[in-house]
Amino acid sequence: MRYWKNGDDVYCGDPFGDAVELTENQYQVLMVEDEKQFVRNLRDQKIREVEWRVRRYQDEQILGLPHLDDIVRLATYIQALRDVPQQAGFPDDVVWPVLD
Numbered sequence: 673m674r675y676w677k678n679g680d681d682v683y684c685g686d687p688f689g690d691a692v693e694l695t696e697n698q699y700q701v702l703m704v705e706d707e708k709q710f711v712r713n714l715r716d717q718k719i720r721e722v723e724w725r726v727r728r729y730q731d732e733q734i735l736g737l738p739h740l741d742d743i744v745r746l747a748t749y750i751q752a753l754r755d756v757p758q759q760a761g762f763p764d765d766v767v768w769p770v771l772d
Contacts, residue, residue: 722749729746
């Protein structure tokens, strides 16, 4: 969704097509929701970046191969990422977990 201001007026939609005027409060609510979605998308990307290691661990388990990763450490990290939206400062002050 696209938002823009024209003087004191706030709009949402297509600047060259259908758009609706928003109150300042509606605009602020939508901006917070957009920020929350942005942070969730970043969190999801971080999860995707390590999920292949979980799949590799599962394959190693099935094939009886030695494990290259500590699955508990990976699972703990992924769960910490899933918990990011429950942080008190979400979405503005997120403390990102770190995978050592």
